[in-house]
Amino acid sequence: MSDLRRFGESAANAVLERVGRGVSQIQERKPLAYDLLESEDAYLVVFDAPGARAEDVQVRFLDGEVEIRIDRFRDFHEGFEMRFPGRGLTLSGRATLPSDAAVEAADGTATVNKNGTLEVRIPKDGRASDIAVTEQKDDEHEGGPAPSDPASEDDFGDVDDQDA
Template sequence: MSLSDLRKSVGNALYRQVGRAHSHVQKHRTLPVDVLENDTTYRVVFDAPGVEPDDVQVRYLEGNVKIRIDRFRQFRDGYEMRFPGRGMELDGEAELPDDALVDPDAGRAALTETGTLRIDIPKDPSAGSGESEVDSDAEIETDELTVDE
């Protein structure tokens, strides 16, 4: 093995380790999120680039919107993986305001072409009358997760 081959081998090993460390950090850091509100709905927006609709799980649990993304790395013919830096398992969480009364079973999620995950959770109109019992653990509808432009 020549010195050039040794240098290339060591460089490739170090580069891969840095990439794995970066994806490991991504796995344990929550995704960026915005929480928006209008008169009828809370909108939770996550940045989720490289995600396909089947990769997304959304739950509402005790005032929190939680997402889990399990994405897959596509292999490209003729290319070698040099830097595996993107996390494949990503989590995100957004806390709604303490006084938020919502209908999580009516929640819907949409994924934009650019990888923005938008979750709309309607406010519960019967909450003001004291008649509503909000499910504290609900799946947000992702079976029909659409890709919007």
């Protein structure tokens, strides 16, 4: 291989790597999209959570807001090397409940669905707390909340992983 060709490939690789890092950083700074729904007995916040697993997600409720953080790890693919790292590794989002919302955050649930969404259900009436995150089971109806363990006392909720 000629020196000029190697130089060209090296320069192209450097450009792709920088562009990929830039795209990844932009994605990390952009808050995740969400929908806020309300029923008679609860609020449901549905975040886009592409590629997330329960162990990657932290959810908490603080001052009338549902806050999420996703620390997503890339899978390794044997025989391949990363040429364009274009997917953000740390994603976050925040949804503000109505100012008159009274909720039981300690009884909230968070479910990572197979369709790439995170559903956070917070019953109305009460106090604030962290929310545990679980994975949707195969026999559960998509859109329905999954059971969760009690929340932790950390700043962010502990995550429970249930086999999908």
